[in-house]
Amino acid sequence: MEQVEGAGKRKAPHVLTVAGSDSGAGAGIQADLKACGALGVYCSSVITAVTAQNTLGVQGVHPVPVDFVEDQLRSVLSDMEVDVVKTGMLPSVDIIKALCDKIKEFHVKALVVDPVMVSTSGDVLAAPAILDVLREELLPMADIVTPNLIEASALLGGQSLETVADMYTAARSIHKLGPRNVIVKGGHLSDSSDAVDVFFDGEQFLELHGQRVKTRNTHGTGCTLASSIAAELAKGSSMPQAVKAAKNFVENALRYSKDIAIGAGPQGPFDHFFKLNDHMDNTSEKRRFDPNDLFLYAVTDSRMNKKWGRSITEAVKSVIEGGATMVQLREKEAETREFVEAARACVEICRPRGVPLLINDRVDVALACGADGVHVGQSDMPAHLARSLLGPAKIIGVSCKTPAQAAAAFAGGADYVGCGGVFPTNTKANNVTVGLDGLRTVCMASELPVVAIGGIGAGNASSVMEIATPTLKGVAVVSAVFDQESIVAETRKLKAVLTSAVVNSAV
Numbered sequence: 001m002e003q004v005e006g007a008g009k010r011k012a013p014h015v016l017t018v019a020g021s022d023s024g025a026g027a028g029i030q031a032d033l034k035a036c037g038a039l040g041v042y043c044s045s046v047i048t049a050v051t052a053q054n055t056l057g058v059q060g061v062h063p064v065p066v067d068f069v070e071d072q073l074r075s076v077l078s079d080m081e082v083d084v085v086k087t088g089m090l091p092s093v094d095i096i097k098a099l100c101d102k103i104k105e106f107h108v109k110a111l112v113v114d115p116v117m118v119s120t121s122g123d124v125l126a127a128p129a130i131l132d133v134l135r136e137e138l139l140p141m142a143d144i145v146t147p148n149l150i151e152a153s154a155l156l157g158g159q160s161l162e163t164v165a166d167m168y169t170a171a172r173s174i175h176k177l178g179p180r181n182v183i184v185k186g187g188h189l190s191d192s193s194d195a196v197d198v199f200f201d202g203e204q205f206l207e208l209h210g211q212r213v214k215t216r217n218t219h220g221t222g223c224t225l226a227s228s229i230a231a232e233l234a235k236g237s238s239m240p241q242a243v244k245a246a247k248n249f250v251e252n253a254l255r256y257s258k259d260i261a262i263g264a265g266p267q268g269p270f271d272h273f274f275k276l277n278d279h280m281d282n283t284s285e286k287r288r289f290d291p292n293d294l295f296l297y298a299v300t301d302s303r304m305n306k307k308w309g310r311s312i313t314e315a316v317k318s319v320i321e322g323g324a325t326m327v328q329l330r331e332k333e334a335e336t337r338e339f340v341e342a343a344r345a346c347v348e349i350c351r352p353r354g355v356p357l358l359i360n361d362r363v364d365v366a367l368a369c370g371a372d373g374v375h376v377g378q379s380d381m382p383a384h385l386a387r388s389l390l391g392p393a394k395i396i397g398v399s400c401k402t403p404a405q406a407a408a409a410f411a412g413g414a415d416y417v418g419c420g421g422v423f424p425t426n427t428k429a430n431n432v433t434v435g436l437d438g439l440r441t442v443c444m445a446s447e448l449p450v451v452a453i454g455g456i457g458a459g460n461a462s463s464v465m466e467i468a469t470p471t472l473k474g475v476a477v478v479s480a481v482f483d484q485e486s487i488v489a490e491t492r493k494l495k496a497v498l499t500s501a502v503v504n505s506a507v
């Protein structure tokens with residue numbers, strides 16, 4: 001029992017958010033919980049008001065009675081070691097006063113105040129009556145206050161703020177109200193191509209520049225910025241570090257979420273958990289596959305390596321040295337553990353040499369070792385499922401013998417087609433040979449680039465490349481390079497044949 005007590009204890013960085021609930025979950029308490037969760041910080045929550053809210057605006061506000069806000073504060077602060085308190089919507093003077101009392105009673109390292117007043121949709125979240133108590137009691141206790149342009153203006157008695165220069169003036173004036181640091185947020189700054197926030201610590205200004213993401217999904221950026229600052233502080237960052245990291249987090253989340261469609265209104269929520277999901281997203285534009293990589297595609301074979309007494313890494317190193325433009329690990333006999341280890345080692349070899357490394361059949365191994373993609377056969381994982389597991393950036397190749405299979409590969413989101421066996425081969429038992437005619441038929445029909453495979457070597461590679469359809473990009477070989485005394489020499493020889501075949505068919 002004692003063992004359990006001592007050994008497992010680890011203090012979790014802890015933010016307490018004191019804010020309103022947003023039923024649409026883009027802003028408020030829900031944004032704070034997600035931001036802290038995404039940044040690895042525990043977040044407890046004291047709810048000051050319940051709002052009925054969606055992407056159209058705020059349909060209703062229901063403040064929590066002050067006694068019950070106090071009860072929640074006491075419950076959390078008396079029991080849990082809170083590092084940082086972050087405040088959002090504080091709908092009444094009484095609630096602010098109760099909060100100030102509780103913060104004085106229980107020690108916390110830092111207080112982040114987001115002076116929420118009006119939602120972006122223009123709905124009032126806190127009565128103007130709170131301004132005095134905010135200025136006089138809460139702000140002097142704050143380590144940082146994070147007004148947007150409208151809130152900064154309200155704190156300064158309605159002075160209009162329109163330019164970055166105005167933001168400097170505002171930051172200085174708000175600092176005089178007592179907070180240790182101020183960040184005036186420029187999300188609402190009109191016609192600016194970047195998103196500028198102005199930070200002031202009482203001595204120095206820091207202009208925080210970020211790209212302005214073109215998106216409707218900005219609901220909750222303010223809450224997220226403030227709770228991310230709180231989370232970074234709880235993890236031990238300095239204030240300038242925390243502010244920069246938070247700004248960066250918001251920008252990345254917005255960029256990732258710019259096309260997400262939730263709700264019919266003008267301002268949608270964004271995804272705080274983009275880091276968890278980004279490899280799963282099929283809609284993002286990036287694709288990083290160059291069909292020319294198929295030119296000399298080397299496919300490993302464990303039996304051949306065994307026969308010649310080589311490790312898989314030695315074989316991969318040599319074939320790249322000889323000029324291979326892409327490598328596939330095809331380990332039909334290896335145990336998973338052994339396969340993953342070998343694959344990791346090969347990733348280390350291929351990556352710095354700019355050669356993509358694919359894994360045959362095993363999507364799990366490809367993910368585990370960080371390979372560039374997979375090659376699947378007709379009886380392996382279907383391309384569309386491999387794509388949904390691997391995300392948009394990985395390369396997927398599919399073995400096809402017919403135009404119909406090539407069309408299905410294209411529809412499933414594959415990047416290339418491997419067509420064969422072109423010639424009879426010993427590498428693959430019972431494999432139907434499609435011949436040069438079968439290859440030509442697939443190449444003519446395929447929407448995807450094609451690599452020819454099966455019994456190809458220096459002796460017959462020219463006859464393959466002479467098919468010369470625009471889709472045929474190269475040859476994939478096994479024995480021609482790996483079942484050889486010198487991998488480097490044979491690969492060079494094949495590359496020379498391929499290069500001259502391409503030159504000849506071009507003239």
Ligand SMILES: Nc1ncnc2c1ncn2[C@@H]1O[C@H](COP(=O)(O)OP(=O)(O)OP(=O)(O)O)[C@@H](O)[C@H]1O
Pocket residue numbers: 027119120147148149185186187188195196197210211212213214215218219220221222223224225247250251254
């Ligand atoms: N389109 C955008 N692209 C990049 N950053 C943005 C964009 N919109 C806002 N930001 C950034 O998000 C943070 C919050 O700024 P903003 O001025 O929108 O706060 P807010 O009005 O309090 O937000 P909320 O709608 O949550 O109340 C700032 O760091 C700001 O620069």
Ligand SMILES: Cc1ncc(CO)c(N)n1
Pocket residue numbers: 019020021022027028029051053088089116118119120125219220222223
């Ligand atoms: C509950 C709540 N807090 C803060 C904001 C500010 O965006 C909002 N819209 N809703």
Ligand SMILES: [Mg+2]
Pocket residue numbers: 116148222223
């Ligand atoms: Mg706000």
